[in-house]
Amino acid sequence: ELEDRQKVLKALSNQMATERQDERMQIAGYLHDDIAQVLFRLGLQAEMARKRLVQGDVDAVIRDLDGIAGSKSQANDMVRALIRDLHRSPIGRTGLAEALRSFAHDEGTKFGTNVVAEHLVEVSLPPPIQLLIYQISREAVRNALKHAEAERIEISLRETDDGVQLKIADDG
Known part of the structure; x- marks a missing residue:
């Protein structure tokens, strides 16, 4: 482990x-x-x-x-x-969960796709790790938009016993 x-x-x-x-x-x-x-x-x-x-x-x-x-x-x-x-950091003062919600809304609006940020919790991680999680999320969502022909993309973030779990799922 x-x-x-x-x-x-x-x-x-x-x-x-x-x-x-x-x-x-x-x-x-x-x-x-x-x-x-x-x-x-x-x-x-x-x-x-x-x-x-x-x-x-x-x-x-x-x-x-x-x-x-x-x-x-x-x-x-x-x-x-x-x-x-x-x-400017995309995380800003509002936190990672809110940054992911905002990103999901913006991408959904821009691409006409249902990008949903659900089950997001604020995680207590150092800012560089939060930024990295945001960047990974952004890349995964954009890949789904570009390659998966998805109509719905879901972003979730939760704390686990040994860290955090980020999940990006699409129907494409």
Whole structure:
């Protein structure tokens, strides 16, 4: 039994490492695809403003400066959104059970499928383990939505004598 638990913990640890790497790749993609593009545009706008200033076209420089201000504001908003997303945990202050209920509702609405979170109890586990349970649930539900052609997916979470039991069941 101890050996089985160690295997589960190792698998969970590997899953968490994979999730962290995936998040890093998403962040890198966002920085490259979105924020870097706005910063590149800022550079071009500043260069155009400089050329027009040398040419003495004050009205064009004013328009360029307005564009620079807009691009700067857009970049600022994008960075703030990224920071907000990085600080946000799906578990939040409401707990794992409520996060799973909310996820089930959102996925059911998004995909037009009956995703039900029933028999959920709040479990007393460290936050990283709760997050991992949430991520495993999310992956299992999305796999069922994508591959099982399920009309109903059920999520349940309960405490057992030796830990917790997460169950994802579908009719597909």
